[in-house]
Amino acid sequence: MQVLIVEDEIPLANEVRSYLEKEGFSCDEAHTGHVASDKLFSNNYDLLLLDLGLPDYDGIDLLKESVTNNSNTAVIILSARSALEDRIKGLNFGADDYLPKPFSLLELKSRIMAVMRRKHGIRANIITVNNLEIDLDKRLVFSGGIPVALTRKEYDILSFLILNKNRVVTRLQISEHIWGDIIEENYNSNYIDVHIKNLRKKLSEFIEGEFLETVRGIGFQFVAGD
Numbered sequence: 001m002q003v004l005i006v007e008d009e010i011p012l013a014n015e016v017r018s019y020l021e022k023e024g025f026s027c028d029e030a031h032t033g034h035v036a037s038d039k040l041f042s043n044n045y046d047l048l049l050l051d052l053g054l055p056d057y058d059g060i061d062l063l064k065e066s067v068t069n070n071s072n073t074a075v076i077i078l079s080a081r082s083a084l085e086d087r088i089k090g091l092n093f094g095a096d097d098y099l100p101k102p103f104s105l106l107e108l109k110s111r112i113m114a115v116m117r118r119k120h121g122i123r124a125n126i127i128t129v130n131n132l133e134i135d136l137d138k139r140l141v142f143s144g145g146i147p148v149a150l151t152r153k154e155y156d157i158l159s160f161l162i163l164n165k166n167r168v169v170t171r172l173q174i175s176e177h178i179w180g181d182i183i184e185e186n187y188n189s190n191y192i193d194v195h196i197k198n199l200r201k202k203l204s205e206f207i208e209g210e211f212l213e214t215v216r217g218i219g220f221q222f223v224a225g226d
């Protein structure tokens with residue numbers, strides 16, 4: 001999951017980033033509104049953590065840009081402005097949640113998980129599909145209680161496909177979700193195919209039939225049974 005942290009207090013931005021990265025999120029930072037605006041324009045983030053009080057930009061304007069350019073990006077406002085008016089304004093302009101500063105990192109993570117659950121219409125942090133249980137909080141996959149050993153990238157791709165089950169997910173969406181605009185050294189789009197191939201092989205021990213469909217020229221689809 002790709003997160004953009006917009007925060008002009010650099011130590012706080014770094015602290016949030018290192019915590020979220022340890023929890024398995026991919027993060028990008030913007031310390032000014034203008035940099036954030038450029039990044040929002042050229043990337044599809046899953047989540048925007050937005051400080052409203054930026055020196056060069058009105059945070060509410062960034063929120064509006066995010067909602068207009070990318071309605072799929074969830075937004076949580078992180079702001080010292082605890083005034084009721086700002087909170088209501090943020091929510092009215094399309095933010096999904098609001099967390100006043102100072103906040104605990106644990107609470108931030110719970111809010112993120114809750115927002116992502118709402119976004120994907122699920123109620124709990126554990127999804128059950130096709131004989132698999134995916135624990136989104138712990139980033140683990142089980143089948144009949146047996147852990148399925150996946151690499152970090154395999155987990156990221158599988159959970160992304162499952163959250164979008166029965167919908168075609170394009171290669172571009174997958175690479176943006178997994179790699180963001182930080183393209184790793186030696187990146188090549190065949191990596192996705194390699195990961196998908198490994199996932200099919202690992203999961204075939206637990207699921208019968210074709211569940212990770214290749215949609216020629218477009219991408220992939222996780223086919224969920226009842």
Ligand code: CA
Binds near residue numbers: 052
């Ligand atoms: Ca600030």
